[in-house]
Amino acid sequence: MGQQFRTSSNGQIDRGRILSFTFDGKPYQGYEGDTLASALLANGVRLVGRSFKYHRPRGIQTAGSEEPNAIVELRTGPRKEPNTRATTIELFDGLVANSQNRWPSLNFDIMSINNLFSPLLSAGFYYKTFMWPPSFWTNVYEHVIRRAAGLGTASTEPDPDFYEQCHEHCDVLVVGAGPAGLSAALAAARAEARVILVDEHPRLGGSLNDENYSINGKAGSEWADEIHAQLEEMDNVRVFTRTTLFGYYDHNVVAAIEKVSDHMPVPHQGHPRQRMWTFYPGRVVIASGATERPLVFGNNDMPGVMLASAARAYVNRYGVKPGRRAVIATNNNDAYRTAIDLHHAGINITAVVDSRRQPDEALVEELEKLSIRLMTGSTVGSAEGHQQVSYAQIVTTQGDTLDPERIDCDLIACSGGWNPNIHLHSQSGAKPVYDDSILSFVPGKSRQSEVSVGAASGSFSLQDCLAQGVSAGTLAARQTGFKSRKMAAARADNESDYAIEALWISPTPYNKSYKQFVDQQNDVKASDVALASQEGFDSVELLKRYTTQGMATDQGKTSNVNALAILACQRGEPLPEVGITTFRPPYVPVAMGVFAGHTVGYDFMPVRRTAIHDWNTKQGAVFVEAGLWLRARYYPQKPGDTMNDCYIRETEATRNNVAIVDVTSLGKIDIQGPDAAEFLNRLYINNWLKLPVGKVRYGAMLREDGMVFDDGTTSHLAENHFFMTTTTANAASVLAHMEQYHQIEWPELDVVFCSVTEQWTGIAVAGPNSRKLLEQVIDIDISNEAFPFMSVGECMINNIPARLFRISFSGELAYEINVPADYGEQAWLELLEAGEELEVSVYGTEALGTMRIEKGHVAGSELDGRTTAQDLGLEGMANRSKHFIGKHNSERPLLMGEGRLQVVGLKSLEEDRNLRIGAHLVDPRVKLETVSQSQGHVTATTYSPQLGCGIALGLLRDGASRHGEQIEAVFPLDDETLKVEVCHPVFIDPEGELVRA
Amino acid sequence: MLRIDCPWCGVRNEDEFSYGGDATVERPADHASQDDWYHYVYTRQNPAGPHREYWHHVNGCRAWLVVERDTVTHEIFSTAPASPNLPDPDGRAR
Numbered sequence A: 001m002g003q004q005f006r007t008s009s010n011g012q013i014d015r016g017r018i019l020s021f022t023f024d025g026k027p028y029q030g031y032e033g034d035t036l037a038s039a040l041l042a043n044g045v046r047l048v049g050r051s052f053k054y055h056r057p058r059g060i061q062t063a064g065s066e067e068p069n070a071i072v073e074l075r076t077g078p079r080k081e082p083n084t085r086a087t088t089i090e091l092f093d094g095l096v097a098n099s100q101n102r103w104p105s106l107n108f109d110i111m112s113i114n115n116l117f118s119p120l121l122s123a124g125f126y127y128k129t130f131m132w133p134p135s136f137w138t139n140v141y142e143h144v145i146r147r148a149a150g151l152g153t154a155s156t157e158p159d160p161d162f163y164e165q166c167h168e169h170c171d172v173l174v175v176g177a178g179p180a181g182l183s184a185a186l187a188a189a190r191a192e193a194r195v196i197l198v199d200e201h202p203r204l205g206g207s208l209n210d211e212n213y214s215i216n217g218k219a220g221s222e223w224a225d226e227i228h229a230q231l232e233e234m235d236n237v238r239v240f241t242r243t244t245l246f247g248y249y250d251h252n253v254v255a256a257i258e259k260v261s262d263h264m265p266v267p268h269q270g271h272p273r274q275r276m277w278t279f280y281p282g283r284v285v286i287a288s289g290a291t292e293r294p295l296v297f298g299n300n301d302m303p304g305v306m307l308a309s310a311a312r313a314y315v316n317r318y319g320v321k322p323g324r325r326a327v328i329a330t331n332n333n334d335a336y337r338t339a340i341d342l343h344h345a346g347i348n349i350t351a352v353v354d355s356r357r358q359p360d361e362a363l364v365e366e367l368e369k370l371s372i373r374l375m376t377g378s379t380v381g382s383a384e385g386h387q388q389v390s391y392a393q394i395v396t397t398q399g400d401t402l403d404p405e406r407i408d409c410d411l412i413a414c415s416g417g418w419n420p421n422i423h424l425h426s427q428s429g430a431k432p433v434y435d436d437s438i439l440s441f442v443p444g445k446s447r448q449s450e451v452s453v454g455a456a457s458g459s460f461s462l463q464d465c466l467a468q469g470v471s472a473g474t475l476a477a478r479q480t481g482f483k484s485r486k487m488a489a490a491r492a493d494n495e496s497d498y499a500i501e502a503l504w505i506s507p508t509p510y511n512k513s514y515k516q517f518v519d520q521q522n523d524v525k526a527s528d529v530a531l532a533s534q535e536g537f538d539s540v541e542l543l544k545r546y547t548t549q550g551m552a553t554d555q556g557k558t559s560n561v562n563a564l565a566i567l568a569c570q571r572g573e574p575l576p577e578v579g580i581t582t583f584r585p586p587y588v589p590v591a592m593g594v595f596a597g598h599t600v601g602y603d604f605m606p607v608r609r610t611a612i613h614d615w616n617t618k619q620g621a622v623f624v625e626a627g628l629w630l631r632a633r634y635y636p637q638k639p640g641d642t643m644n645d646c647y648i649r650e651t652e653a654t655r656n657n658v659a660i661v662d663v664t665s666l667g668k669i670d671i672q673g674p675d676a677a678e679f680l681n682r683l684y685i686n687n688w689l690k691l692p693v694g695k696v697r698y699g700a701m702l703r704e705d706g707m708v709f710d711d712g713t714t715s716h717l718a719e720n721h722f723f724m725t726t727t728t729a730n731a732a733s734v735l736a737h738m739e740q741y742h743q744i745e746w747p748e749l750d751v752v753f754c755s756v757t758e759q760w761t762g763i764a765v766a767g768p769n770s771r772k773l774l775e776q777v778i779d780i781d782i783s784n785e786a787f788p789f790m791s792v793g794e795c796m797i798n799n800i801p802a803r804l805f806r807i808s809f810s811g812e813l814a815y816e817i818n819v820p821a822d823y824g825e826q827a828w829l830e831l832l833e834a835g836e837e838l839e840v841s842v843y844g845t846e847a848l849g850t851m852r853i854e855k856g857h858v859a860g861s862e863l864d865g866r867t868t869a870q871d872l873g874l875e876g877m878a879n880r881s882k883h884f885i886g887k888h889n890s891e892r893p894l895l896m897g898e899g900r901l902q903v904v905g906l907k908s909l910e911e912d913r914n915l916r917i918g919a920h921l922v923d924p925r926v927k928l929e930t931v932s933q934s935q936g937h938v939t940a941t942t943y944s945p946q947l948g949c950g951i952a953l954g955l956l957r958d959g960a961s962r963h964g965e966q967i968e969a970v971f972p973l974d975d976e977t978l979k980v981e982v983c984h985p986v987f988i989d990p991e992g993e994l995v996r997a
Numbered sequence B: 001m002l003r004i005d006c007p008w009c010g011v012r013n014e015d016e017f018s019y020g021g022d023a024t025v026e027r028p029a030d031h032a033s034q035d036d037w038y039h040y041v042y043t044r045q046n047p048a049g050p051h052r053e054y055w056h057h058v059n060g061c062r063a064w065l066v067v068e069r070d071t072v073t074h075e076i077f078s079t080a081p082a083s084p085n086l087p088d089p090d091g092r093a094r
């Protein structure tokens, strides 16, 4: 038993290839070529989900990506994907799907009690019901809402698949491979333009696969296959199937999602799950077709109610009978084809209910020939049944609702008309306009290089689609510079008028109140639209937000125009006066993974490694990320060594003997030219014009707003040649800043510069024995007399060419060596070898940080973009008689006056307790309750082996004049308070005797 | 996605560039009043429509450009080097 709803023949399914799948744990079978929706219908499964708000039973309403109801959880484990539309999932063997929004089971759902309490859940219920008290939001409401109204659950395991991002250029991009799109692509391709054709289905043809059309004397789908074959043979054409264009962005850039492997259980080895394409077309031909809209009647959300075009698609394309006894309801000619196609497939058409009083005579005759009952001036007032349709109540459109006729049926196929798919046109920035002849919106004036053709432009005749496609493709090729040849459009063998008459909302039987759904995915009813309007939320954008109309994952594809029309009726205005909301990308839901592409996990960011990295790794160094750099943080020497053990040992080894550290990550900028000194003089707050060759100077630069931007040393290497270092964090922005001022403000300065950060390996040699160590490998005199503090010179380290800087970050006698990066590791090893007798050691960034705090050097955490030179104790460097960036704004009185947060040193007054970064600095007489009571904060902390206590740097209000004061460092998150003493930020050797030794 | 026509590199994606602010405001002279400097930094217009602004081809040739762009439609009317002294962009990649 199974697939009892298959037609005896027809369809694009392969009845020889049986596929097994499960839905809610129950096994079923379908055929190759099925979607999950068609296979479920073939097996008579009609209840596939519960609705979002009321948990009402829902079925399959469409046969495409516009589906609002049949959304399921697909697959299990790490590949589980919620909110997938059963109508777009290609069936594969072993597919596992589960229904959503139900508990404990689909047939019996406890939350469907919401259905009874629906008055509480009407328009704006979020704002009304869950308004007060505010504390209930986090504790009660949110919890309840999330449980009751989830839209599926995502897997919490990592995604085992990968995603790609690709780019492609073309002259003409054609969106949609229906009759118009195929014609356009062929015409443009014949003119030799580079053409890209995308279609969301696995097979080209669009509506030709769903309909019984005939073109040039053959079946429409056969014609489509022939065009496809022709296109595949042309070198200038790329055809993308299973690819949905989801976004139209500025400058004619569009994005598409190619579902490479979604139709398989798992991707082939080495293939991505999905691929995101960014296309750069010269012109875009939008042939995206149209979407049918449902009729708005009572219980129109019940399983068994379906779009008329979807019913046709299931019969014609999938060989599935969506029901056995059908009522066809319509306000236009199109649904008559549903009656005829379903009749020929063996479905009993109990009635065609047409709201128009005088339908097309030819169609009336055709129904008569087939002995199908036609009811004019009537419509479905309500669908009735338990969990699925068992009969329809027919009312007259003239308002006679007290005597509805009951017609037994298990399928109501309805057509409320067609909406051109104007989404991409709207996304491109254009404004759609209302077309009264089709009662819908059509593309307006183009804002970018795009044109809509065929049903997407509101032309529903097959012949028009074919002809418009050819002319649009020809024109697009010509507009992108290709000589086009005349090409005749294909001939459509059948034609009919559309002839729609407005029916936006059906009268209800006995004038009773029914749930008439507009947006089925978000459970928005016609009465919600009316209520919103009555309450004053009657502009389109307000309506949308108040009722959530059109804000579900389907973005209201089937519901927006109906909602606008009902709002217009409510306001008593013509529909175009009400306006239309702007469509925004993405057109279909797009997985986050594809936006991330390959930049996940290890590849999330590039990694920069220094020349010493391999050696550090071999030593078992623990690394820390500094921007993109990986720096050695500390070096455990034996099992069980903690970070504290290490940095204390490394600090002591440096202060008592000699140690080396990798400082390659500092930004390095080579500056040359006659005006180099003048350029530096304008960038930095201090003087640079008289720095002799062979000397280094510490400098600070401001932003134009007067705040400190960066600091570092710059060396005068030779005449017209300087070498700047920046902080690791600001290396890139300092270079951009220099380029900005040089190119825009001071083009007259004859200076050039570029980043040489990667070109040099930096090694600091620090400690009282550093000179002794260096003397063993260096070829120049580095005695204090010959090479005093703040000297720079060229030298050889054994056989390695090097630059030597006598600078110190640690506060000890110290040097920095730069060698070309290729020699970096060698220089490091030779220094270690030379220092073996001295017992030289290495240190990482933790010890580096400890020593910089002990020495009171400001760094990134103090240079937080809100501190001035004065705040940081750097004002003494500034030469305010010259001009430099940020000079004027740093002199604003409030920045120079009292009340500023200024850098201070802080000492823990409690034994064995260290300060914590981020702790508030508070007057001990005050209990910290509000931020305004905080007088500052701790920026950097460490344990100082030298001082034997926890120390820190902090920013404290008027701190420079508060040395000696005892205050508290309060960490409210952990309810910690620590007594601290404010002191000068330089904890050791304030006179700088060590560095000059 | 804006597509910016760098005089040296040709048409490139926006994500190669960084925005550099209003190109119509002039940096005051060194001796300008504190008020002028304050307004230069803090009081800027946010015009809707055609506008001149700086873009830095930071992930490209690193030239600063003056781009004339409509801030409403994003249409770009012209791009030019901000510096008069950069090498001639003739022979540019297209």
Ligand SMILES: [Zn+2]
Pocket: B006, B007, B008, B009, B010, B057, B060, B061, B062, B063
């Ligand atoms: Zn460039």
